[in-house]
Structures are given as C-alpha cells and as structure tokens.
Amino acid sequence: MDAKTAETAKKIIAESIGGELRNKPLPGNLKLIGNVLDSMAVTNLLASLETAFGFAFDDEDLTAEAFETVDSVLQLVQKKLS
C-alpha cells in the first residue's frame, strides 16, 4: 500500500472513531474492536472507506479479525484495492 492510501485510510479510521482521537496519528497496533469502535463507528468506517476508495465490501470481508487493529483494516483496504 502506498503512503498516501495508508494516510487516507488512517484519517478515515480516526474520523470514524471521532472525539479526541480525531486529529491524532493512529499507531498501527491500536486495538479498534472492543476498544474505540462501537457499532455506529464501524458502520461509518465501512461506508467512508467505500466512498473514499470506490470499492464495496462483501459480506465475507466483514470479520472481527479484519477490524481488530488499524493495521488489519489497512490490510483489508489493500486487499480490496488489489
């Protein structure tokens, strides 16, 4: 994944989490599920990634493992883009 794509994806993750984390750089190992992402934020994250990158998630993409950390979401984005 190129740096620009990763940066955009990280910004979208931060915006979906919202609040104090909105304008902070996110570490790749930041735990999302069970930590900072509630169901509404997950919904926003999915829709925003689809809008920004022009792909659509399939039902089988939506696993708990794929949304466990920032890095795992980036890997999912990379998979959808490739």
Place this chain on the structure above:
Amino acid sequence: MEPGREEVFFFEGNGKRLLGFLHLPPKGKSSAQGVVYCHPFAEEKNLSHAVTARAARRLAEAGIAVLRFDFSGCGDSEGELDQSDASAWLAEIAAAEQVLRAKTGVKQVGFWGLRSGANLALMHAQGRRDVPFLILWQPLPGLADFLRIFLRQSISTALAKGQGAKLTVKDLTKRLEEGGVVEVIGYPIGKRLYESFMALDARALPGELPCPTYMLTVGPPEMAPLKVKNWAASLQAAGAPLEALHDESEPFWDRYWRWDAPAPAEATAAWAVARGTSTAVAG
C-alpha cells in the same frame, strides 16, 4: 436576539396523528415564507435532533417560521416503523405544509431536510413551481444504497462486540423481500418500508431543481460525499439555482457526542435571509 415562540401539537396527516413542533419568529419579525423540516431516518434522527432543533430556532430568529414534525412510525407520531413506508412520508410532508400555512398564514412554504429527509423534501418539491426554496443538508446519493448500509449495522453491531457476523446483508434483504421483519439496532424494518426505499431510489437526486436550493455537506475532506458533490457540480454547470457549501467539521448525525454544530445553522440562516425569505415589520 429575542427568542422566538414555540408550539408543540399533534396534527392529522395522511390518516395518522403526527407530532409537530412549530418555531415562530419573534414578535416584530414576520415572514411571508415558512419551511417544513424533514428529519433523517432511524438513529440519525435522534443523533441530529439537538442540532436541527437549534437550527430551527436560528431560522425562526431570522424571521422564518419552521415546522418540524415526526414522520409516522417515528418519534412520537402514530404508527409503527415496520408498517411505514416512504411514500406515506411524502404525503405527510404535504400535510405538514398545509398545517404550516394554516397556523402561520405564510404564503409560501419551502422545504428543508437532513440526509434521507433532504431527499424526501426534494422529491416533494419536484415538479412544482410554487416552492420558494429548498435546503438540503447532506442528501443521500441513493435510498437503496442507504438501506443496504443501514442493514449492515446489524453486522457492525456483531463486529463491535468482537463477533463474526451471523447474518449477511443478503440474508436480511431476502427476509425483507419474503415479508419478514428485520430489526436493526432496535429499529424494525418491514417489507413495505424496504420496497418504498427501492421504489423511490431513482428519484433521490433528480437531474433538475424546482427552485433556488441551498445544499450543505459536512465532514472532513477524505469523507466528502463525492457522488452528491458531483451531482451538485453538474447541476451548477447546467445553470441550476444551487448554492453549495461544504463544512469540514465533524458530522453530527452519526455520532453520540456531537450535540452542537452552529456553523451549518448560521450558514443556512444567512443564505435564507440573503435571498429574502424574511422581512422585518413593525411589531
């Protein structure tokens, strides 16, 4: 500025008892025009309530009478959500328009909506020549896609709990098509509602506008609603009377901590006043 007057009441709309909130301009300010507000769908209605109520008050202060109301099956209006449909909501907008005229004496009524409410306001005004203005806050690019994303919230809930999704959107859609009821974050969705969203999808963003229109979108650049912004740009290129503003602040209809967003209300009121929807009179 002197606070406006407010009235809460029920009215009859399309056979249902609907809850209305009327925001009147302060004494000394009178408007020949009013506006009916159309709320967004499900949890977005609750999450945006404080912001839109404040915006309604701001418009009233600027001299524009505002009627907010709950669609049937929503909020405190009569009916169940799983028995509702969006075509009925269009008829209820027409009823609200008549109520606003009768209660305030305004001669012209514009329409304002947020998210799916913006699309419904636009559909209601489409083809008419007597609508003075439209205010569209973050209209949806499509109703069908919106419902797909809404249904996905049941999967998001499982994900947020660290569980794999037990159901897919395809499963939920099939259940709806077969007449079943699907509950998504506490909101029961039925076949009628599902089919009405599908039927109205093609009318969500029409190729022309019936009147001067103000479109406001909100969010950081990387989350900008590109389809909607492209739709607006193409209308503007064709000479449509559309003014569009993008506010880069955090959205206020999809998160629990955003209870105030003064910029959209101020910008909207400024636009409405600049185009002459309100008039100061001796009070």
